[in-house]
Amino acid sequence: MSTDGILTFLLQHSPALIVAVPLLGAFLTPIIGKINDKIRNLFVIIIVLLTSFFVFLLSSNILSNGSIRTYVFGAASANNPVIRIFFQVDGLNAFMIIIGAILSIVAVLFSFRYLKEYTGQDKFYTLVLLMIAGMFGMMLTGDMFNFFVFLEITSIASCALIAFWTSKGESVYAGLKYIVISTIGALFILFAIAILYGQYNALNMGFLAASIQYTFLDKVALVLLISGLAMKAGIVPMHMWMPDAYGRAPISILLVGATQASLYALFRMVFTVYGSHLADILRHIKFRFFVTIEFDITLNGILGVLIIILALFTIIIGVFMALKQSDFKRLIAFAAVAEIGYMLLAIGAAIITISEIDTETGTIILSEVGVNSLKGGLFHIINDALDIGLMFLVAGAIYYVTKETSLNKLGGLARNMKYTTIFFLIGLFAVAGIPPMNGFASKLLIYESTYEINPILSIIAIMCSILLLAMFVKVFHSIFLGPKQEKFEKIREVPKSMLIAMAIISCIIIIFGLFPDIILQNIIEPAANALINNGLYIGGI
Amino acid sequence: MSGMSRIVKTITNITLPLIVIYGLYIILHGHLTPGGGFQGGAVVASGLAMIVVSYGSVWTMKKIKEKKLSTLESIGAISFIGLAFLGLLYGTKFFDNWFANSGGMFGDIVSYGNTAATINSAGVLPLMNIAVGLKVIAGLFAIVLVMAYATSKVKREA
Amino acid sequence: MEVFNIPFIAVISLVIIGLYAVIFKRNLIKIVIGITLIESGVNLFLITLSYRENSIAPIYTNNPGGVMSLPVPQALTLTSIVIGVAVLALMLSLIVHIFRHYKTLNVTKIRGDDE
Numbered sequence: 001m002s003t004d005g006i007l008t009f010l011l012q013h014s015p016a017l018i019v020a021v022p023l024l025g026a027f028l029t030p031i032i033g034k035i036n037d038k039i040r041n042l043f044v045i046i047i048v049l050l051t052s053f054f055v056f057l058l059s060s061n062i063l064s065n066g067s068i069r070t071y072v073f074g075a076a077s078a079n080n081p082v083i084r085i086f087f088q089v090d091g092l093n094a095f096m097i098i099i100g101a102i103l104s105i106v107a108v109l110f111s112f113r114y115l116k117e118y119t120g121q122d123k124f125y126t127l128v129l130l131m132i133a134g135m136f137g138m139m140l141t142g143d144m145f146n147f148f149v150f151l152e153i154t155s156i157a158s159c160a161l162i163a164f165w166t167s168k169g170e171s172v173y174a175g176l177k178y179i180v181i182s183t184i185g186a187l188f189i190l191f192a193i194a195i196l197y198g199q200y201n202a203l204n205m206g207f208l209a210a211s212i213q214y215t216f217l218d219k220v221a222l223v224l225l226i227s228g229l230a231m232k233a234g235i236v237p238m239h240m241w242m243p244d245a246y247g248r249a250p251i252s253i254l255l256v257g258a259t260q261a262s263l264y265a266l267f268r269m270v271f272t273v274y275g276s277h278l279a280d281i282l283r284h285i286k287f288r289f290f291v292t293i294e295f296d297i298t299l300n301g302i303l304g305v306l307i308i309i310l311a312l313f314t315i316i317i318g319v320f321m322a323l324k325q326s327d328f329k330r331l332i333a334f335a336a337v338a339e340i341g342y343m344l345l346a347i348g349a350a351i352i353t354i355s356e357i358d359t360e361t362g363t364i365i366l367s368e369v370g371v372n373s374l375k376g377g378l379f380h381i382i383n384d385a386l387d388i389g390l391m392f393l394v395a396g397a398i399y400y401v402t403k404e405t406s407l408n409k410l411g412g413l414a415r416n417m418k419y420t421t422i423f424f425l426i427g428l429f430a431v432a433g434i435p436p437m438n439g440f441a442s443k444l445l446i447y448e449s450t451y452e453i454n455p456i457l458s459i460i461a462i463m464c465s466i467l468l469l470a471m472f473v474k475v476f477h478s479i480f481l482g483p484k485q486e487k488f489e490k491i492r493e494v495p496k497s498m499l500i501a502m503a504i505i506s507c508i509i510i511i512f513g514l515f516p517d518i519i520l521q522n523i524i525e526p527a528a529n530a531l532i533n534n535g536l537y538i539g540g541i
Numbered sequence: 542m543s544g545m546s547r548i549v550k551t552i553t554n555i556t557l558p559l560i561v562i563y564g565l566y567i568i569l570h571g572h573l574t575p576g577g578g579f580q581g582g583a584v585v586a587s588g589l590a591m592i593v594v595s596y597g598s599v600w601t602m603k604k605i606k607e608k609k610l611s612t613l614e615s616i617g618a619i620s621f622i623g624l625a626f627l628g629l630l631y632g633t634k635f636f637d638n639w640f641a642n643s644g645g646m647f648g649d650i651v652s653y654g655n656t657a658a659t660i661n662s663a664g665v666l667p668l669m670n671i672a673v674g675l676k677v678i679a680g681l682f683a684i685v686l687v688m689a690y691a692t693s694k695v696k697r698e699a
Numbered sequence: 700m701e702v703f704n705i706p707f708i709a710v711i712s713l714v715i716i717g718l719y720a721v722i723f724k725r726n727l728i729k730i731v732i733g734i735t736l737i738e739s740g741v742n743l744f745l746i747t748l749s750y751r752e753n754s755i756a757p758i759y760t761n762n763p764g765g766v767m768s769l770p771v772p773q774a775l776t777l778t779s780i781v782i783g784v785a786v787l788a789l790m791l792s793l794i795v796h797i798f799r800h801y802k803t804l805n806v807t808k809i810r811g812d813d814e
Binding site for chain 3: 152156159160163168169172173175176179180187194197198
C-alpha cells in the first residue's frame with residue numbers, strides 16, 4: 001500500500017482509533033510494567049504520541065474543509081440508523097480534541113520525573129491512559145447514552161487518581177467527596193436521557209435535534225441535564241469539590257481536561273439538541289390554584305439570564321474565596337472556578353441575543369454581538385486550559401523540590417529556580433489578560449461583547465480580572481522574592497523533562513498571544529459556525 | 542476474618558461446583574437466552590465469594606495471590622479489545638462482526654424466522670462474552686477478597 | 700389513577716428518599732446507601748419505559764408470538780448496573796482508608812480536621 005492509501009485508511013477510522021488506542025495501552029501497561037520501568041515509560045509515551053498523531057490528522061482534515069464526519073460502529077454504512085452508535089465529528093469536536101491532545105502529552109511528560117520515587121507507578125499509568133481514553137470518548141461521541149458511559153469512565157479514573165497517595169488522609173477524603181458529587185450529577189444526566197428516550201425512542205443527538213418538540217417533560221429533562229453537567233464542571237453552587245480535588249491530585253492538569261469536556265457537553269446539549277426551540281415563546285403558565293397567569297417570556301430570555309446570573313456568582317465567589325487561601329494549589333483551583341465563570345458568561349450573552357431560527361437550513365441567527373461573544377467564549381476555553389495547566393505544573397514543580405505547598409512557609413526561591421520563575425511569570429500574565437499573552441485576546445472579546453448587552457456585566461468582569469492579577473502578584477512575591485530561607489539552601493532546579501513540559505505550554509501560550517488572528521480564523525470560526533449551523537449536524541446522518 | 546465451622550465448609554465444597562457450572566452456562570449461552578458476560582460472571586463471583594466467607598480471608602489470601610487474579614483480568618481485557626481491533630483489519634469498521642456466517646468455530650448460518658437456534662451461531666459475540674466473563678470473575682473476586690482482607694487487618698490493628 | 704402509574708410513583712419516591720439521605724445524614728455509610736437508592740430508582744425508571752401491555756419477553760427463538768417489550772432499555776439498564784457496582788466498590792474502599800486514618804465516620808468531625 002502506498003503512503004496515501006495508508007493515510008486515507010487511518011483518517012477514515014481515526015475517530016475510533018483515538019479512543020481505542022489509549023484503551024489498549026491501558027490494558028497492556030500492567031503486563032509490560034512487570035518487565036522493566038523504562039520500557040513501560042517508553043510504551044506510555046509512544047501510545048500518547050500515536051493518539052496525538054491521529055488527533056492532528058483528523059482535526060486538520062475537518063478544520064480545513066468545514067465538513068462533518070460520521071463514523072458508524074459495526075457496519076459499513078448507516079443503513080439502519082435507529083439502532084446504530086455514531087461518532088460525529090464537526091468543527092467544535094475537532095477544537096476540543098486538540099486541547100485534549102496537548103494536555104495529555106504535557107501531563108505524561110511531566111509525570112515521568114515527578115513520580116520517580118513513589119511506588120505503584122504501574123497503576124498510575126494505567127489510570128492515566130484510561131482517563132485519556134474516557135476524555136476523548138466524551139468529546140467525540142454523537143450518542144447520548146454513550147456519552148454517559150464515557151463520563152462515568154472518566155470520573156472513576158479521576159477519583160482513583162485524586163486519592164492516589166493513600167497514606168495521607170486528606171487526599172482520600174477529597175477523592176470521596178469528588179466521586180459522591182460526580183455520581184449524583186451523572187445519575188441526573190441518566191434520568192434526563194431516560195425521559196428523552198421514553199418520549200422520542202431515539203438516543204442519537206442528531207435524531208433528537210430533528211424531532212424534538214418542546215413539551216413539559218422536555219423542560220424537566222433540560223433542567224436535569226444542565227444541573228447534572230454543572231455539577232461536573234464546577235459551577236457555583238456545586239463547586240465544593242474543586243479546591244479539594246485539584247489541591248490533592250498528583251497530576252491536576254488532566255482533571256482540567258475532564259472539566260472542559262463537561263463544559264463542552266453543556267454547549268452541545270443546549271445548542272444542538274434543543275437548538276430549534278431556543279426562540280419559542282411561552283404563552284401560558286398555569287398555576288395550580290385555578291388561576292391562569294399569562295406570561296410572554298421567550299425561552300432564550302430566561303435561559304440566558306439564568307446562565308448569566310450563575311456565571312456572575314461563579315466569578316465573584318471564585319475570586320473572593322481565592323483571596324483568603326494560604327495553600328498554593330487550592331488558590332489556583334479557585335482561580336480555575338472563576339475562569340469557568342467567564343466562559344459561561346460569554347455563552348449566556350450569546351444566548352440572549354438570539355433573534356430567530358431560520359427553519360430552512362436550521363441555522364440559529366444571532367446578532368453580530370452574539371457571534372463575537374461566542375467566539376470569545378470558545379477561544380477562552382483553550383486559553384484557560386493552557387494557563388491554569390501551566391500554573392498547576394509550576395505548583396507541582398515547587399512541591400517536587402521543596403515538599404511544601406503552603407504560602408506561609410515558602411519564600412525566596414527565585415535565586416535557585418530561575419526557569420520556574422520565568423514560567424510562573426508567563427502564566428501570571430496569561431491568566432490576568434495582559435497583552436502579549438493569549439488571555440488578552442479572549443478576555444477582550446468577552447469584555448467588548450458583554451458591554452453591549454449590559455455595562456454592569458463587563459464592569460464586574462474587569463474588576464474581578466484585576467483582583468486575580470493582584471492575587472497572583474502577591475503569590476509571586478511571597479514564593480519567589482524575599483530573603484533566602486535556611487532550609488531551602490540546597491535545592492536545585494527541577495529536572496529537565498519537567499522543564500521541557502512547561503516550556504511546551506509556554507511556547508504555545510506565547511504563539512497564541514502574538515497571532516490571535518490566525519487562530520481565530522482557522523480554528524475558532526469553524527467551531528462557532530458548527531455550533532450555530534444545526535442543519536449540517538442533522539444532515540450528517 | 543476467620544473461617545466458619547466444619548459443617549459450613551463441607552456444604553461449600555458440595556455446592557461450589559454447581560454454582561460455577563451454572564454461571565458458565567449463562568456466560569456461554571449469552572447470544573440465545575438472557576444473560577451474557579456480566580451476569581454469568583457475577584454469578585460465578587458470588588460462588589467464589591462463598592469461599593471467602595466460609596474459609597476465612599486470611600487462608601484464601603495465602604492460597605490465591607492477587608497477582609494471578611490481576612493477570613487473568615488483563616488477559617480478559619486484552620482479548621476483548623483485540624477482537625474489536627481484528628474487526629478493523631478483517632471487516633469494514635471497528636467492532637464489526639467479522640466472524641459471523643463464515644463457517645468457522647462459531648460461524649453457522651442460522652435460518653431466519655421463529656426456529657430453535659444452535660449455539661454455533663453469531664460469530665464474534667460468544668468470544669466477546671467469554672472475555673468479558675473472565676474479566677468480571679477475576680475483578681469481582683479480587684474486590685471481595687481484598688476488602689475482606691483489609692477489614693480483618695483493620696480489626697487486628699485496632 | 701391507573702395501576703400502570705405505580706412504578707413511576709415508586710421511582711420518584713426512591714429518588715427523593717435517596718436525595719434526603721445524601722444531603723441530611725451525617726454518617727458516611729448512610730450517604731453511600733443514599734446514592735445506591737438514587738441509582739436503583741433510575742434503573743427502575745429505565746425498565747418501566749420498556750413495558751408494553753400484555754407483552755412477552757423479547758427473545759426471538761421459539762417464541763409464541765405477540766407483542767414484545769422493548770429490548771433496548773434492558774441493555775441500557777444492564778450497563779448502568781455495572782457502572783453502579785464499580786462506583787460502589789470504589790467508594791467503599793475509600794471509606795475503609797478513611798476509617799483507618801481518622802478513626803471515625805462522622806462527616807462533621809472529618810471536615811473539622813481539614814481546613
